[in-house]
Amino acid sequence: MYTVLIVDDEPLIREGLRTIIDWEEQGFRVVDVASDAMEALRKVPLLKPRLMIVDIRMPGMDGLELLRTIQEQHRPCPRFLILSGYADFEYARTALQLKVDGYMLKPIDEDELIKYLSLLKDAIEEDDRKVVEGPDRESAIMRLMSGEDHVLNGRNNxxxxxxxxxxxxxxxxxxxxxxxxxxxxxxxxxxxxxxxxxxxxxxxxxxxxxxxxxxxxxxxxxxxxxxxxxxxxxxxxxxxxxxxxxxxxxxxxxxxxxxxxxxxxxxxxxxxxxxxVEEPELPVRDTEAEDSSEEDKLSIALEAENPDAAEAALRRMGTNWVAAGASEQDIKSGFISRMSVALTKLSQTRPEQREHVRKYNSEVAALYSEYRYEHLLRHLFSICTEICGKLSENGAGADNQVRKMVELIHRNSSDNLKLESLAEALGYNSSYLGKLFKQETGENFNTYLDKVRIEKAKDLLRQGRKVYQVAERVGYTNVDYFHAKFRKYVGVSPISFRKNIGNIDTME
The missing domain is CATH 3.30.70.270 (Reverse transcriptase/Diguanylate cyclase domain)
Incomplete structure (x- = not known):
């Protein structure tokens, strides 16, 4: 049986064509109908009809444009019968120029349709009998691939x-x-x-x-x-x-x-x-590498001018996305989004480097053109290496690691900073770096971070900001925790501090 797709915007015509004749007796089977050209374009790749009966006049894309589109995009291409009204003769003539197999005037005549189907059946059978080595070889091969045929017809060796x-x-x-x-x-x-x-x-x-x-x-x-x-x-x-x-x-x-x-x-x-010949082996998801923490590590690594730490954070992100079965588009979008956020943050914490950092936005956008995962990663790594190299060239950092830590804390105190993240970004053991930090500053890392945040909080309160706004701005997600820390280091609550700013400033 040769498959048929009917395309007409009139429900009565569609259903009438389904029942006007015994299709199977003519060697055909109506597999589906479509109410417009766009619906037909969606169904053609799935149904692969051998014959399409198409109305010339339809809203949106008309039947002739549908015919042209299918002829350009689909191999093997179905054969076509065109339906038209008396006023559509010029359309019909154009259709004949597009090598359709015939056109019928509405209302459809049963005998005329049967006559066309007889001719079309002979034509399709002749197509299938042609030597497979000729121009229709690809059509025959694709019918094998679809399971429509089980052996190549005609002569072949x-x-x-x-x-x-x-x-x-x-x-x-x-x-x-x-x-x-x-x-x-x-x-x-x-x-x-x-x-x-x-x-x-x-x-x-x-x-x-x-x-x-x-x-x-x-x-x-x-x-x-x-x-x-x-x-x-x-x-x-x-x-x-x-x-x-x-x-x-x-x-x-x-x-x-x-x-x-x-x-x-x-x-x-x-x-x-x-x-x-095999599916790629997917990596095991790193349950400890959460997306948000890796994003923070990427930003800190760039701040610390450490391309190796940036590469490690990016690779952990990618590993988890691949392990979770993310699509190519989602992986690319994920990397571009994280890199864009990191660059934006870098331009804010390093205002003197803002114009330089912005130049990399187009490089990041170009990641969409990568068509292999490993090439995408290498492209990302090269961007990070170049950024870190340029920052280092411009004297952005100091050789002393504790001084680098202090700079990072002051520039990023509102972030979810952790000693482990900074140690990784700077390439040190966290325990060793913590001891070194206390030895140089006289404070534990967390105490120093709290004091930096509280000093920034005091400045914001002097500006009249609300307490919950200040807490969020300086890096405390829990307002009660902020209250406790503020009272610990200042001796009064944030509200009392704001009410008595003049007196407290005098005392300080």
Missing amino acids: WNWSSYEVALVKLQSHEEFDTDVIAQAKNLLSDRFERAGKGVVFFADPYVGLLLKDTAAFRTAHSTVYRLISEVCVECRLDFIVVAGGAVPDQASLKASYERARSLMKHRFLYAGGKLY
Whole structure:
């Protein structure tokens, strides 16, 4: 049975066409209907109809534009019957120029429809009888992949010991058009068929390879990879290639094809350099590396001019996203968001470096063009290394680690600062750095941080800010805890301090 999709905005026409004739008696089956062109475009890739009956006049995209779009985007392309009213003759004439198989005037005549279906059935059967090595080879291959056919019709010498589907995703950091894809496909066809390794076809958005006898040769996949690599070097393209596993006959090709498509969903995680036949091994989630804490560590590492600590924080973030099954888009958005926040914060804490830091925003945005996870990480690491290097060049830091800690505390006191985070950013053991800090400043790290925060709180209270606002601004999320700390170091509550600012300032 040949499948049919009916596209018409009038419900009576749609349902009338379903029942006007016995479709199965004519060798066809109506698999679905669509009420407009956009709905049809969504259904065509799923249903892969052999025939579409389309109304010319529809709201939004009309039938002719739908026809053009499908002819441009879908292989194999269905055959078309156009429906029109008497006033649509010019539309109908244009439709005939687009090589539709006929048009019918409304109301539909049953005998006329049956006549068209008879002609179309013969035409489709003739398509299927054509030599597979001819122009319709790709249509025949795709019908095998979809499971619509179980063996290639007509003459063919593809009696191989095994069959396997490989899919190639052509990639580049630069934009490339369909001409480049066509060139690469033609070169691949020439290399593979001349070497007797298989045949090439389009499997949008991939280039497909129907591989011959791969189960019989241990080095078959490496040979396939080498041939693709040679072509892509010539076309100045990169690529990822996956294969769905060898099957014993043509009827089983759908399984190999679907397996290859499933593997291709993971292409962002593949490093390249070989043909992939397995899903990537996902890392184990680091339950101690929470997103918010890693974001803080990234900011502190950049402040401390330590690219290694920044790299470690970024890698932990990425590991957890990958382990959780995040999509390519989500991973890219996550990294870009965290880096943007870190850069914004850096420009605030280092106002003298603001213009310099802002220059990296475009570099961060360019991460969207990366199509491999490891390349994305390397790009991120290089940005962090360059930022830290420039900050160091400009004399942003001091050699003395305790002095660096003090600077970091004063610039970032409102953040969730921890001795462990600073130690990691500075490349020291936290216990050792804590002792060193107390030896140099006379205060424990937490006490020093509290005192810096309270001094900033006093300034804000002098400005008339509300207590809960001050607590949040200086880094205390719990107002009661802020009250306790303020009373401990100042001797009065924040409210009393604000009421008696003049007297207390005199006492100080």
